Amino acid sequence: xxxxxxxxxxxxxxxxxxxxxxxxxxxxxxxxxxxxxxxxxxxxxxxxxxxxxxxxxxxxxxxxxxxxxxxxxxxxxxxxxxxxxxxxxxxxxxxxxxxxxxxxxxxxxxxxxxxxxx
Amino acid sequence: xxxxxxxxxxxxxxxxxxxxxxxxxxxxxxxxxxxxxxxxxxxxxxxxxxxxxxxxxxxxxxxxxxxxxxxxxxxxxxxxxxxxxxxxxxxxxxxxxxxxxxxxxxxxx
Numbered sequence: 001x002x003x004x005x006x007x008x009x010x011x012x013x014x015x016x017x018x019x020x021x022x023x024x025x026x027x028x029x030x031x032x033x034x035x036x037x038x039x040x041x042x043x044x045x046x047x048x049x050x051x052x053x054x055x056x057x058x059x060x061x062x063x064x065x066x067x068x069x070x071x072x073x074x075x076x077x078x079x080x081x082x083x084x085x086x087x088x089x090x091x092x093x094x095x096x097x098x099x100x101x102x103x104x105x106x107x108x109x110x111x112x113x114x115x116x117x118x
Numbered sequence: 119x120x121x122x123x124x125x126x127x128x129x130x131x132x133x134x135x136x137x138x139x140x141x142x143x144x145x146x147x148x149x150x151x152x153x154x155x156x157x158x159x160x161x162x163x164x165x166x167x168x169x170x171x172x173x174x175x176x177x178x179x180x181x182x183x184x185x186x187x188x189x190x191x192x193x194x195x196x197x198x199x200x201x202x203x204x205x206x207x208x209x210x211x212x213x214x215x216x217x218x219x220x221x222x223x224x225x226x227x
Contacts, residue, residue: 044221104169
């Protein structure tokens with residue numbers, strides 16, 4: 001059974017940093033691209049970033065380019081999202097999903113909540 | 119990377135059919151056969167219901183169907199049921215990125 005488990009969310013002050021993790025199981029992690037999608041409270045879904053199966057290619061939404069860094073560790077079956085220079089508008093639930101931006105995302109985690117507030 | 123445009127809300131009575139539109143541009147919906155649709159119930163993760171414009175994942179009811187014409191994709195829910203009440207989002211590949219629709223709240227009257 002495919003499982004994706006996010007962690008690392010929490011309350012952080014504006015300008016702060018956070019690293020989100022997504023532990024994958026039930027499938028050959030190194031064979032799949034992975035993606036982060038976020039959702040602000042009461043708002044719609046927003047694609048944030050994706051990474052190829054090898055980690056050699058990364059993709060970012062314009063809204064996070066330069067502040068967010070996606071990475072993966074296939075030895076740990078884990079996807080990461082390093083978030084720097086946090087802003088209030090980064091508040092929301094962050095989901096990881098299996099697949100590239102040109103894929104469809106059939107498997108999602110339960111999400112981890114990031115709250116940016118002073 | 120502007121969001122695709124969806125109606126904010128659509129409603130229908132049980133048993134009826136409804137259609138949700140998703141309008142993009144020649145840079146996204148119009149250029150790729152890579153439109154997917156997601157259903158999201160409150161407090162839950164999104165669930166894939168349509169991929170590659172009109173394909174249904176295993177286990178998804180055949181009451182859900184998708185189509186595309188030009189820069190606009192559509193999701194049709196036939197035989198509307200109470201459990202279909204949820205938010206629905208389209209998503210399209212847009213060349214090195216993906217873009218979601220603004221979301222549509224479906225209400226079953």
